[in-house]
Amino acid sequence: MVFGQLSEIINASELALLAINNTNELNKILFELYPILEEMKFTIAVNKKIIHENTPLNHKDIVALLPPFSGG
Protein backbone atom coordinates (compact mmCIF):
# COMPACT_ATOMS: atom_id res chain seq x y z
CA MET A 1 0.00 0.00 0.00
CA VAL A 2 1.26 3.43 -0.90
CA PHE A 3 0.11 6.73 0.63
CA GLY A 4 0.35 10.50 0.27
CA GLN A 5 2.89 11.99 -2.13
CA LEU A 6 4.41 8.53 -2.73
CA SER A 7 1.21 7.39 -4.41
CA GLU A 8 1.72 10.20 -6.94
CA ILE A 9 5.25 9.05 -7.74
CA ILE A 10 4.36 5.40 -8.01
CA ASN A 11 1.08 6.43 -9.61
CA ALA A 12 -0.87 3.77 -7.73
CA SER A 13 -2.08 3.08 -4.23
CA GLU A 14 -1.16 -0.60 -4.46
CA LEU A 15 1.83 -2.31 -5.95
CA ALA A 16 2.22 -6.04 -6.64
CA LEU A 17 5.78 -7.28 -6.23
CA LEU A 18 6.48 -10.99 -6.08
CA ALA A 19 9.02 -13.02 -4.18
CA ILE A 20 10.61 -10.40 -1.98
CA ASN A 21 12.29 -11.87 1.06
CA ASN A 22 12.75 -8.85 3.29
CA THR A 23 12.35 -5.08 3.52
CA ASN A 24 15.94 -4.33 2.46
CA GLU A 25 15.27 -6.22 -0.76
CA LEU A 26 12.02 -4.29 -1.17
CA ASN A 27 13.85 -0.97 -0.84
CA LYS A 28 16.42 -2.05 -3.41
CA ILE A 29 13.74 -2.99 -5.94
CA LEU A 30 11.76 0.20 -5.29
CA PHE A 31 14.85 2.37 -5.81
CA GLU A 32 15.51 0.59 -9.11
CA LEU A 33 11.93 1.08 -10.28
CA TYR A 34 11.57 4.64 -8.94
CA PRO A 35 15.01 6.23 -8.50
CA ILE A 36 13.44 9.44 -7.14
CA LEU A 37 12.39 7.53 -4.00
CA GLU A 38 16.02 7.59 -2.87
CA GLU A 39 15.67 11.33 -2.33
CA MET A 40 12.42 11.00 -0.39
CA LYS A 41 11.78 10.35 3.25
CA PHE A 42 9.50 7.45 3.99
CA THR A 43 9.03 4.70 6.52
CA ILE A 44 7.80 1.17 5.96
CA ALA A 45 5.01 -0.50 7.90
CA VAL A 46 4.63 -4.27 7.90
CA ASN A 47 1.20 -5.44 9.02
CA LYS A 48 0.41 -1.92 10.32
CA LYS A 49 3.55 -1.63 12.47
CA ILE A 50 6.40 0.67 11.53
CA ILE A 51 9.64 -1.28 11.20
CA HIS A 52 13.02 0.17 12.09
CA GLU A 53 15.34 -2.53 10.74
CA ASN A 54 15.40 -5.13 8.01
CA THR A 55 12.35 -7.35 8.43
CA PRO A 56 11.57 -10.69 6.74
CA LEU A 57 8.49 -10.64 4.49
CA ASN A 58 6.04 -13.45 3.93
CA HIS A 59 3.54 -13.88 1.15
CA LYS A 60 0.58 -12.57 3.20
CA ASP A 61 2.27 -9.60 4.85
CA ILE A 62 0.79 -6.19 4.17
CA VAL A 63 3.52 -3.71 3.40
CA ALA A 64 2.88 0.04 3.36
CA LEU A 65 5.11 2.92 2.24
CA LEU A 66 4.43 5.95 4.42
CA PRO A 67 5.67 9.45 3.62
CA PRO A 68 6.10 11.89 6.56
CA PHE A 69 2.84 12.28 8.46
CA SER A 70 0.97 15.57 8.27
CA GLY A 71 -2.29 15.04 10.14
CA GLY A 72 -3.90 17.56 12.46
Add this chain to the structure above:
Amino acid sequence: MVFGQLSEIINASELALLAINNTNELNKILFELYPILEEMKFTIAVNKKIIHENTPLNHKDIVALLPPFSGG
Protein backbone atom coordinates in the same frame (compact mmCIF):
# COMPACT_ATOMS: atom_id res chain seq x y z
CA MET B 1 -17.43 46.95 50.05
CA VAL B 2 -17.49 43.45 51.41
CA PHE B 3 -17.57 40.22 49.40
CA GLY B 4 -18.02 36.47 49.68
CA GLN B 5 -18.01 34.84 53.11
CA LEU B 6 -17.00 38.16 54.73
CA SER B 7 -20.34 39.65 53.77
CA GLU B 8 -22.00 36.93 55.84
CA ILE B 9 -19.91 37.74 58.90
CA ILE B 10 -20.37 41.47 58.62
CA ASN B 11 -23.93 40.84 57.46
CA ALA B 12 -23.77 43.57 54.86
CA SER B 13 -22.15 44.23 51.52
CA GLU B 14 -21.30 47.81 52.45
CA LEU B 15 -20.05 49.31 55.68
CA ALA B 16 -19.88 53.00 56.59
CA LEU B 17 -16.92 53.88 58.82
CA LEU B 18 -15.94 57.48 59.33
CA ALA B 19 -12.61 59.20 59.76
CA ILE B 20 -10.20 56.33 59.16
CA ASN B 21 -6.76 57.54 58.18
CA ASN B 22 -5.18 54.40 56.78
CA THR B 23 -5.68 50.68 56.20
CA ASN B 24 -3.90 49.63 59.42
CA GLU B 25 -6.43 51.70 61.35
CA LEU B 26 -9.23 50.10 59.32
CA ASN B 27 -8.01 46.61 60.23
CA LYS B 28 -7.84 47.54 63.91
CA ILE B 29 -11.42 48.82 63.92
CA LEU B 30 -12.71 45.81 61.96
CA PHE B 31 -11.05 43.39 64.37
CA GLU B 32 -12.69 45.22 67.30
CA LEU B 33 -16.10 45.13 65.64
CA TYR B 34 -15.79 41.57 64.28
CA PRO B 35 -13.17 39.65 66.28
CA ILE B 36 -13.67 36.55 64.10
CA LEU B 37 -12.07 38.41 61.18
CA GLU B 38 -8.70 37.97 62.86
CA GLU B 39 -8.94 34.26 62.09
CA MET B 40 -9.88 34.80 58.47
CA LYS B 41 -7.75 35.37 55.43
CA PHE B 42 -8.61 38.44 53.43
CA THR B 43 -6.94 41.13 51.38
CA ILE B 44 -7.87 44.78 51.07
CA ALA B 45 -8.35 46.63 47.80
CA VAL B 46 -8.26 50.43 47.68
CA ASN B 47 -9.80 51.85 44.53
CA LYS B 48 -9.84 48.39 42.93
CA LYS B 49 -6.13 47.73 43.53
CA ILE B 50 -4.97 45.19 46.09
CA ILE B 51 -2.70 46.84 48.65
CA HIS B 52 0.20 45.03 50.28
CA GLU B 53 1.20 47.55 52.96
CA ASN B 54 -0.36 50.25 55.08
CA THR B 55 -2.06 52.74 52.74
CA PRO B 56 -3.47 56.20 53.55
CA LEU B 57 -7.23 56.54 53.03
CA ASN B 58 -9.13 59.59 51.87
CA HIS B 59 -12.79 60.34 52.15
CA LYS B 60 -13.62 59.25 48.58
CA ASP B 61 -11.54 56.07 48.44
CA ILE B 62 -13.41 52.85 47.78
CA VAL B 63 -12.22 50.15 50.14
CA ALA B 64 -13.06 46.48 49.58
CA LEU B 65 -12.52 43.46 51.82
CA LEU B 66 -11.79 40.42 49.67
CA PRO B 67 -11.80 36.84 50.98
CA PRO B 68 -9.70 34.26 49.06
CA PHE B 69 -10.78 34.11 45.42
CA SER B 70 -12.58 31.03 44.14
CA GLY B 71 -13.56 31.79 40.57
CA GLY B 72 -13.36 29.33 37.68
Add this chain to the structure above:
Amino acid sequence: MTEKKKHKVFIQGAITPTFIADSIAKHSGKTTIGAHDIFLGQVRNDMIDHKTVAAIEYSAYEEMAENLFHEIREAIFVKYDIVCMHIYHSLGLVKTGEICLFVFVSAKHRKNAFDACHDIVEQIKAMTPIWGKEIFEDETHTWKINN
Protein backbone atom coordinates in the same frame (compact mmCIF):
# COMPACT_ATOMS: atom_id res chain seq x y z
CA MET C 1 -1.64 42.56 17.71
CA THR C 2 -3.59 43.88 20.67
CA GLU C 3 -7.24 44.68 21.03
CA LYS C 4 -7.77 47.68 23.25
CA LYS C 5 -11.46 47.70 23.94
CA LYS C 6 -12.83 46.01 27.03
CA HIS C 7 -14.75 42.82 26.42
CA LYS C 8 -17.73 41.60 28.30
CA VAL C 9 -16.68 38.68 30.49
CA PHE C 10 -19.51 38.03 32.92
CA ILE C 11 -22.52 36.02 31.85
CA GLN C 12 -25.60 35.52 34.01
CA GLY C 13 -26.01 31.80 34.78
CA ALA C 14 -24.39 28.84 33.02
CA ILE C 15 -22.43 29.07 29.75
CA THR C 16 -24.26 26.93 27.18
CA PRO C 17 -22.74 24.58 24.56
CA THR C 18 -24.61 26.63 21.92
CA PHE C 19 -22.85 29.80 23.04
CA ILE C 20 -19.52 27.97 22.73
CA ALA C 21 -20.41 26.67 19.25
CA ASP C 22 -21.32 30.20 18.14
CA SER C 23 -17.98 31.50 19.41
CA ILE C 24 -16.13 28.78 17.49
CA ALA C 25 -18.13 29.45 14.30
CA LYS C 26 -17.23 33.17 14.45
CA HIS C 27 -13.57 32.25 13.94
CA SER C 28 -13.99 30.53 10.58
CA GLY C 29 -13.37 33.86 8.84
CA LYS C 30 -10.02 34.31 10.61
CA THR C 31 -8.01 32.14 8.26
CA THR C 32 -4.59 32.85 9.80
CA ILE C 33 -5.69 30.69 12.75
CA GLY C 34 -4.37 27.13 12.78
CA ALA C 35 -5.04 26.15 16.41
CA HIS C 36 -7.65 26.86 19.07
CA ASP C 37 -7.36 25.84 22.69
CA ILE C 38 -10.54 25.99 24.75
CA PHE C 39 -10.73 25.52 28.50
CA LEU C 40 -14.09 24.88 30.14
CA GLY C 41 -14.71 24.84 33.88
CA GLN C 42 -17.64 22.61 34.85
CA VAL C 43 -19.32 22.53 38.29
CA ARG C 44 -18.52 19.24 40.04
CA ASN C 45 -20.79 17.38 42.46
CA ASP C 46 -18.10 17.41 45.15
CA MET C 47 -18.87 15.72 48.44
CA ILE C 48 -17.94 17.94 51.40
CA ASP C 49 -18.62 16.69 54.97
CA HIS C 50 -21.08 14.08 53.61
CA LYS C 51 -23.06 16.65 51.65
CA THR C 52 -23.16 16.85 47.86
CA VAL C 53 -22.74 20.11 45.93
CA ALA C 54 -25.82 20.81 43.79
CA ALA C 55 -24.78 24.20 42.38
CA ILE C 56 -22.32 27.06 42.78
CA GLU C 57 -23.52 30.63 43.11
CA TYR C 58 -20.89 33.00 41.76
CA SER C 59 -20.43 36.60 42.81
CA ALA C 60 -17.70 39.06 41.91
CA TYR C 61 -16.33 42.50 42.55
CA GLU C 62 -17.26 43.21 38.96
CA GLU C 63 -15.53 46.52 38.24
CA MET C 64 -12.27 45.30 39.75
CA ALA C 65 -12.51 41.92 37.97
CA GLU C 66 -13.14 43.63 34.62
CA ASN C 67 -10.04 45.77 35.09
CA LEU C 68 -8.03 42.65 35.89
CA PHE C 69 -9.39 40.72 32.89
CA HIS C 70 -8.31 43.63 30.74
CA GLU C 71 -4.80 43.61 32.26
CA ILE C 72 -4.51 39.83 31.85
CA ARG C 73 -5.55 40.20 28.21
CA GLU C 74 -3.03 42.95 27.44
CA ALA C 75 -0.19 40.99 29.06
CA ILE C 76 -1.10 37.77 27.21
CA PHE C 77 -0.95 39.52 23.83
CA VAL C 78 2.52 40.80 24.70
CA LYS C 79 3.75 37.43 25.96
CA TYR C 80 2.34 35.05 23.29
CA ASP C 81 1.94 35.23 19.53
CA ILE C 82 -1.83 34.68 19.41
CA VAL C 83 -4.56 35.92 17.06
CA CYS C 84 -7.37 36.36 19.58
CA MET C 85 -8.63 35.39 23.01
CA HIS C 86 -11.94 35.43 24.86
CA ILE C 87 -12.84 34.91 28.51
CA TYR C 88 -16.37 34.26 29.81
CA HIS C 89 -17.25 33.63 33.46
CA SER C 90 -20.65 32.94 35.00
CA LEU C 91 -22.31 35.00 37.71
CA GLY C 92 -25.23 33.71 39.77
CA LEU C 93 -26.31 30.09 39.95
CA VAL C 94 -24.60 27.35 37.93
CA LYS C 95 -25.74 23.77 38.57
CA THR C 96 -23.47 20.71 38.69
CA GLY C 97 -22.64 19.54 35.19
CA GLU C 98 -23.03 23.07 33.81
CA ILE C 99 -20.20 25.26 32.56
CA CYS C 100 -19.03 28.31 34.54
CA LEU C 101 -15.80 29.32 32.78
CA PHE C 102 -14.92 29.45 29.07
CA VAL C 103 -11.44 30.51 27.95
CA PHE C 104 -10.83 30.49 24.20
CA VAL C 105 -7.42 31.18 22.65
CA SER C 106 -6.63 31.09 18.93
CA ALA C 107 -3.19 31.22 17.36
CA LYS C 108 -1.37 30.43 14.16
CA HIS C 109 0.46 27.55 15.85
CA ARG C 110 -0.64 25.20 18.61
CA LYS C 111 2.10 25.87 21.15
CA ASN C 112 1.09 29.50 21.63
CA ALA C 113 -2.59 28.55 21.91
CA PHE C 114 -1.88 25.89 24.57
CA ASP C 115 0.53 27.97 26.62
CA ALA C 116 -1.56 31.14 26.57
CA CYS C 117 -4.79 29.32 27.46
CA HIS C 118 -3.18 27.56 30.41
CA ASP C 119 -1.61 30.81 31.61
CA ILE C 120 -4.93 32.70 31.41
CA VAL C 121 -6.80 30.04 33.40
CA GLU C 122 -4.20 30.10 36.18
CA GLN C 123 -4.33 33.89 36.33
CA ILE C 124 -8.14 33.93 36.51
CA LYS C 125 -8.12 31.42 39.38
CA ALA C 126 -5.40 33.26 41.32
CA MET C 127 -6.00 36.95 40.62
CA THR C 128 -9.62 37.81 39.93
CA PRO C 129 -12.06 38.75 42.72
CA ILE C 130 -14.71 36.09 42.09
CA TRP C 131 -16.26 33.89 44.75
CA GLY C 132 -18.12 30.62 44.51
CA LYS C 133 -20.67 29.68 47.14
CA GLU C 134 -21.17 25.92 47.00
CA ILE C 135 -24.84 25.15 47.54
CA PHE C 136 -25.59 21.66 48.85
CA GLU C 137 -28.63 19.58 48.03
CA ASP C 138 -30.09 20.45 51.46
CA GLU C 139 -29.74 24.19 50.63
CA THR C 140 -26.99 24.80 53.19
CA HIS C 141 -23.76 26.14 51.74
CA THR C 142 -20.00 26.55 52.10
CA TRP C 143 -17.50 28.81 50.34
CA LYS C 144 -15.40 27.28 47.61
CA ILE C 145 -11.63 27.22 48.00
CA ASN C 146 -9.43 27.17 44.89
CA ASN C 147 -6.38 24.93 44.87
Add this chain to the structure above:
Amino acid sequence: MTEKKKHKVFIQGAITPTFIADSIAKHSGKTTIGAHDIFLGQVRNDMIDHKTVAAIEYSAYEEMAENLFHEIREAIFVKYDIVCMHIYHSLGLVKTGEICLFVFVSAKHRKNAFDACHDIVEQIKAMTPIWGKEIFEDETHTWKINN
Protein backbone atom coordinates in the same frame (compact mmCIF):
# COMPACT_ATOMS: atom_id res chain seq x y z
CA MET D 1 -10.65 4.13 34.45
CA THR D 2 -10.13 2.85 30.92
CA GLU D 3 -12.57 2.36 28.09
CA LYS D 4 -11.65 -0.68 26.03
CA LYS D 5 -13.82 -0.36 22.97
CA LYS D 6 -12.48 1.34 19.86
CA HIS D 7 -13.98 4.73 19.12
CA LYS D 8 -14.71 6.17 15.75
CA VAL D 9 -12.16 8.89 15.01
CA PHE D 10 -12.43 9.71 11.32
CA ILE D 11 -15.15 12.05 10.10
CA GLN D 12 -15.82 12.76 6.43
CA GLY D 13 -15.21 16.48 5.75
CA ALA D 14 -14.98 19.34 8.26
CA ILE D 15 -15.85 19.04 11.96
CA THR D 16 -18.72 21.45 12.66
CA PRO D 17 -19.22 23.74 15.69
CA THR D 18 -22.58 21.99 16.23
CA PHE D 19 -20.86 18.62 16.50
CA ILE D 20 -18.50 20.12 19.10
CA ALA D 21 -21.42 21.65 21.04
CA ASP D 22 -23.19 18.26 21.09
CA SER D 23 -20.04 16.59 22.42
CA ILE D 24 -19.76 19.19 25.20
CA ALA D 25 -23.45 18.85 26.09
CA LYS D 26 -23.08 15.07 26.46
CA HIS D 27 -20.70 15.64 29.38
CA SER D 28 -23.16 17.51 31.60
CA GLY D 29 -24.25 14.21 33.15
CA LYS D 30 -20.67 13.37 34.17
CA THR D 31 -20.63 15.43 37.33
CA THR D 32 -17.20 14.33 38.55
CA ILE D 33 -15.74 16.45 35.74
CA GLY D 34 -14.41 19.87 36.77
CA ALA D 35 -12.30 20.77 33.72
CA HIS D 36 -12.40 20.21 29.97
CA ASP D 37 -9.60 21.05 27.58
CA ILE D 38 -10.47 21.13 23.90
CA PHE D 39 -7.98 21.46 21.08
CA LEU D 40 -9.20 22.36 17.60
CA GLY D 41 -7.06 22.33 14.47
CA GLN D 42 -8.27 24.79 11.83
CA VAL D 43 -7.11 24.90 8.20
CA ARG D 44 -5.00 28.03 7.60
CA ASN D 45 -4.77 30.00 4.37
CA ASP D 46 -0.99 29.63 4.28
CA MET D 47 0.90 31.24 1.44
CA ILE D 48 3.39 28.83 -0.15
CA ASP D 49 5.49 30.01 -3.14
CA HIS D 50 3.05 32.90 -3.75
CA LYS D 51 0.03 30.60 -3.80
CA THR D 52 -2.70 30.55 -1.15
CA VAL D 53 -4.03 27.36 0.39
CA ALA D 54 -7.80 27.04 -0.21
CA ALA D 55 -8.34 23.62 1.40
CA ILE D 56 -6.59 20.52 2.69
CA GLU D 57 -7.56 17.08 1.48
CA TYR D 58 -6.85 14.51 4.19
CA SER D 59 -6.13 10.85 3.59
CA ALA D 60 -5.03 8.17 6.04
CA TYR D 61 -3.94 4.59 6.38
CA GLU D 62 -7.16 4.11 8.30
CA GLU D 63 -6.73 0.67 9.89
CA MET D 64 -3.24 1.51 11.09
CA ALA D 65 -4.31 4.96 12.33
CA GLU D 66 -7.23 3.46 14.25
CA ASN D 67 -4.90 1.01 15.98
CA LEU D 68 -2.60 3.88 16.91
CA PHE D 69 -5.46 6.06 18.21
CA HIS D 70 -6.45 3.14 20.39
CA GLU D 71 -2.89 2.76 21.72
CA ILE D 72 -2.60 6.51 22.37
CA ARG D 73 -5.89 6.38 24.26
CA GLU D 74 -4.88 3.43 26.45
CA ALA D 75 -1.54 5.03 27.33
CA ILE D 76 -3.15 8.40 28.16
CA PHE D 77 -5.56 6.77 30.64
CA VAL D 78 -2.59 5.12 32.36
CA LYS D 79 -0.51 8.32 32.42
CA TYR D 80 -3.13 10.91 33.49
CA ASP D 81 -6.02 10.94 35.91
CA ILE D 82 -8.77 11.85 33.43
CA VAL D 83 -12.47 10.98 33.19
CA CYS D 84 -12.78 10.71 29.41
CA MET D 85 -11.22 11.66 26.10
CA HIS D 86 -12.32 11.88 22.48
CA ILE D 87 -10.40 12.34 19.24
CA TYR D 88 -11.97 13.27 15.89
CA HIS D 89 -10.02 13.85 12.68
CA SER D 90 -11.33 14.81 9.25
CA LEU D 91 -10.85 12.82 6.06
CA GLY D 92 -11.42 14.31 2.62
CA LEU D 93 -11.70 18.00 1.87
CA VAL D 94 -11.60 20.65 4.63
CA LYS D 95 -11.63 24.29 3.51
CA THR D 96 -9.62 27.11 5.10
CA GLY D 97 -11.33 28.32 8.27
CA GLU D 98 -12.89 24.90 8.86
CA ILE D 99 -11.94 22.49 11.63
CA CYS D 100 -10.05 19.27 10.87
CA LEU D 101 -9.04 18.03 14.34
CA PHE D 102 -10.98 17.95 17.63
CA VAL D 103 -9.36 16.59 20.78
CA PHE D 104 -11.50 16.71 23.92
CA VAL D 105 -10.19 15.73 27.37
CA SER D 106 -12.19 15.90 30.61
CA ALA D 107 -10.80 15.50 34.12
CA LYS D 108 -11.64 16.24 37.71
CA HIS D 109 -8.87 18.86 37.86
CA ARG D 110 -7.55 21.19 35.21
CA LYS D 111 -3.88 20.16 35.23
CA ASN D 112 -4.63 16.62 34.03
CA ALA D 113 -6.98 17.92 31.34
CA PHE D 114 -4.39 20.39 30.01
CA ASP D 115 -1.43 18.01 30.11
CA ALA D 116 -3.28 15.05 28.59
CA CYS D 117 -4.81 17.15 25.78
CA HIS D 118 -1.45 18.64 24.83
CA ASP D 119 0.20 15.20 24.92
CA ILE D 120 -2.50 13.65 22.70
CA VAL D 121 -2.21 16.40 20.07
CA GLU D 122 1.56 15.98 19.86
CA GLN D 123 1.20 12.21 19.50
CA ILE D 124 -1.41 12.55 16.75
CA LYS D 125 0.83 14.91 14.77
CA ALA D 126 3.94 12.75 15.18
CA MET D 127 2.67 9.17 15.12
CA THR D 128 -0.49 8.69 13.09
CA PRO D 129 -0.40 7.90 9.34
CA ILE D 130 -2.49 10.81 8.07
CA TRP D 131 -1.54 13.06 5.17
CA GLY D 132 -2.74 16.51 4.21
CA LYS D 133 -2.67 17.58 0.58
CA GLU D 134 -2.75 21.38 0.49
CA ILE D 135 -4.93 22.48 -2.42
CA PHE D 136 -4.23 25.97 -3.74
CA GLU D 137 -6.74 28.38 -5.15
CA ASP D 138 -5.52 27.52 -8.68
CA GLU D 139 -6.21 23.79 -7.99
CA THR D 140 -2.53 22.83 -7.95
CA HIS D 141 -1.34 21.21 -4.72
CA THR D 142 1.55 20.44 -2.42
CA TRP D 143 1.92 18.01 0.48
CA LYS D 144 1.69 19.44 3.97
CA ILE D 145 4.67 19.10 6.29
CA ASN D 146 4.11 19.07 10.06
CA ASN D 147 6.49 21.00 12.25
